[in-house]
Amino acid sequence: xxxxxxxxxxxxxLVLLSALPARAHVGSPDVYAEGEAGPYxxxxxxxxxxxxxxxxxxxxxxxxxxxxxxTITPMLLTGDASKHPPVPDNMxxxxxxxxxxxxxxxxxxxxxxxIRFVANGSQGQGxxxxxxxxxxxxxxxxxxGMGLMLALLGVILVLGMVGIIGAxxxxxxxxxxxxxxPDRRRRAYVAMTVALVILVAGVILGxxxxxxxxxxxxxYIYKPLQMNATIQPGNILDLKMVDPGWLSxxxxxxxxxxxxxxxxxxxxxxxxxxxxxxxxPDQAGSGDFxxxxxxxxxxxxxxxxxxxxxxxxxxxxxxxxKLPFIRGRELTGDDAEGTTTGVKWNGEGTQTSTSYKLxxxxxxxxxxxxxxxAKQPEDFTFSLLDANxxxxxxxxxxMGMAGHAAFVKTDGTVFAHIxxxxxxxxxxxxxxxxxxGPSAGNTTGDMKDMPGMDMSGSQPIPNTVSFPYxxxxxxxxxxxxxxxxxxxxxxxxxxxxxx
Ligand SMILES: [Cu+2]
Numbered sequence: 005x006x007x008x009x010x011x012x013x014x015x016x017x018l019v020l021l022s023a024l025p026a027r028a029h030v031g032s033p034d035v036y037a038e039g040e041a042g043p044y045x046x047x048x049x050x051x052x053x054x055x056x057x058x059x060x061x062x063x064x065x066x067x068x069x070x071x072x073x074x075t076i077t078p079m080l081l082t083g084d085a086s087k088h089p090p091v092p093d094n095m096x097x098x099x100x101x102x103x104x105x106x107x108x109x110x111x112x113x114x115x116x117x118x119i120r121f122v123a124n125g126s127q128g129q130g131x132x133x134x135x136x137x138x139x140x141x142x143x144x145x146x147x148x149g150m151g152l153m154l155a156l157l158g159v160i161l162v163l164g165m166v167g168i169i170g171a172x173x174x175x176x177x178x179x180x181x182x183x184x185x186p187d188r189r190r191r192a193y194v195a196m197t198v199a200l201v202i203l204v205a206g207v208i209l210g211x212x213x214x215x216x217x218x219x220x221x222x223x224y225i226y227k228p229l230q231m232n233a234t235i236q237p238g239n240i241l242d243l244k245m246v247d248p249g250w251l252s253x254x255x256x257x258x259x260x261x262x263x264x265x266x267x268x269x270x271x272x273x274x275x276x277x278x279x280x281x282x283x284x285p286d287q288a289g290s291g292d293f294x295x296x297x298x299x300x301x302x303x304x305x306x307x308x309x310x311x312x313x314x315x316x317x318x319x320x321x322x323x324x325x326k327l328p329f330i331r332g333r334e335l336t337g338d339d340a341e342g343t344t345t346g347v348k349w350n351g352e353g354t355q356t357s358t359s360y361k362l363x364x365x366x367x368x369x370x371x372x373x374x375x376x377x378a379k380q381p382e383d384f385t386f387s388l389l390d391a392n393x394x395x396x397x398x399x400x401x402x403m404g405m406a407g408h409a410a411f412v413k414t415d416g417t418v419f420a421h422i423x424x425x426x427x428x429x430x431x432x433x434x435x436x437x438x439x440x441g442p443s444a445g446n447t448t449g450d451m452k453d454m455p456g457m458d459m460s461g462s463q464p465i466p467n468t469v470s471f472p473y474x475x476x477x478x479x480x481x482x483x484x485x486x487x488x489x490x491x492x493x494x495x496x497x498x499x500x501x502x503x
Contacts, residue, residue: 029420029427030308030320031413031476035136036381037426038472039433041123042130044068047472048426049381050119056140057112062119063381064095066103070126078109081116081135081316081435092122111138114224114251116317118436133436135428137317139226162203170196226250231321233307238296239332243269243309245291245321256291258314262431263403264338267293268310268421270410270484273303274324276346277412277482280495283339285309298339300330308410308419316432320419338403340486342495347414347482360496365391368485368496376502378478384409384422384471388487388494395467402488404430407469410484418476426472475502 035050045067052060064074075092079085095107111117117136122129174184174192184192230246245256259266265284273279285295293309309321335341344360360368371385386407388396402408411420420427469487483498 029418030322031418032411032420032427034379034474034476035134035427036422036472036474037134037428037433038470039132039134039425039437040130041074041121041132043127044071044123044125044130046121046123046132047381047383048119048121048132048134049474050134050136051379052136052138053111056114056138057110059108060111060119060136060138062095062107062109064105064107064121065381066105066123068127069103071103071105071123072125073123074105074107075122076107076109077120077122078111078136079118079120081118081432083315086118086439089120092120111136114139114226116313116315116432118316118432120436120440131440133433133440135316135432135436137432140221140224158207162200162207165203166196166199169199223249224251229254229256229311229319229321231307231309231323233323233325235297235325235327236294239330241285241295241297241325242288243267243285243293243295243307243321243323245293247291255313259287259311260314260431262310262312262318262429263405263423265403266311269293269295270308270419270421271300271305272308272412272484273301274306274416275414276303277414278344278346279303280342280344280410280484280497281340282408282410282484282486282495284337297327297330297332298335298341299332300327301343302327302329306416308421310421310429312429312431316429316435318429318432320421322419338493340493340495342484342486342497344497347480347499357498360498362494362496364492364494366396366489366492366494367393368487368494370483370485370498372498372500376475376500378475378502381472381474384473384483385468386470386485386487386496387468388489389467390489396489397464397467398489399465399467400488400490401465402486402493405469406465406487407471408486409471409473411473411475412482412484413477414480414482418481420473422471422473424469424471475500478502 033052037048039046047065047067049063050060062076074095076095077089077092079089093107093109095105097104098106109119115138117138118133119136121132170192173195174188178184178188227248227250230248232244232246234242236242247254247256262268266287267285269283269285271281271283279301283295285293288294304324304326307323307325310318312318358370358372362368367389369387369389373382388399390396405423407424409422411422412418423430425433475481479502481500481502483500485496485498487494
């Protein structure tokens, strides 16, 4: 047993804290965002590091020509630290492409961060801030081969030390050519035994120290809020949050509204994924949300609840519930439902339809790329057509935006609720943008200044919506896309096979 300890000591230098962004989504760590830095439209990708402190890789594609340079600065999203930014870094143009920039930044601590992009070019300066929630997600395991090698080296080290001390005690004062006396031999054994005891004690104490460090680290590892779902009399869905213990700063009563609602709940019948509800429970108390259910088909449902803390830190809570057939209320307001066929993959799993027939005769189409590749930034573009197949003229805003989309992997490992501005939470984006000042060209922090966001709802809007996103992993996904026309909230379903 003791033999393994020296390598544990070495291991403490090699084991790193893994980090992924918070579960604003589930299993979808990279940030994809589109927004305006003053006159320049930018498509931003941030791939957070696997360790914290760690390096976030950043890519920017400018939709607007004429940018000479872009600088990037990491800052906390709220609090005093957000007012004292460090010196900005320059992004580089790695290829001949004048509109493609890359860079990287150190993210030094867990928290609700933002990256401020300042673009300079022929049309002057523009600023865009993108919120980046960063948390440690676990510890990385050492590779087995490396562990065995270090353990072996540790054993050699300890035995070698014992041998050296023994030899010194036995032979140090013996003249050349003579052998040590029995008395000296005895002294050597005693010295070796004492040395062994001291070394083993050192190793055990070192291991204790390392374990204490590891326990300390583990308190920083992100543990998502949990949620228990029950049905109360009157078909009331009750969601009780449970904090499994994480940073003591996390609260259950500091949620802020995100595009009109304090919680967005997707209920998806599982595993067929053939029925989906987008609902908005009300806060009944600290960490307690309630909702009177609409009519619902019986079955097992996966529930994904999106909330945002006051510091802009988003979380998605996940649970499951088995429901009988529910004869509930009518769907009203922003609550919506979609029904479709069950997940079915022909052959290798490629459902390739580009048009989805909606229940009221309208249709939604997807400008489906020829191939979908994991981690590749993409514009997911959908259009609403009327019953005659013409662009819908009565397209309106749904919760202030042209559309909402949920990307859900069929194995349940990925859930991401996306908007025209990307994967970032609208509430966090508002916090970030409101700090940018007059030079940003978007100064007030009002919802109407947000990319793709217009709370007035008065203007006619195009029948096409685009979501910047990239699938995190290869596999099969179902995409639920929601758009609104007149007073109808449409929910279309598309399937995607990702390489
Ligand atoms: Cu939404």
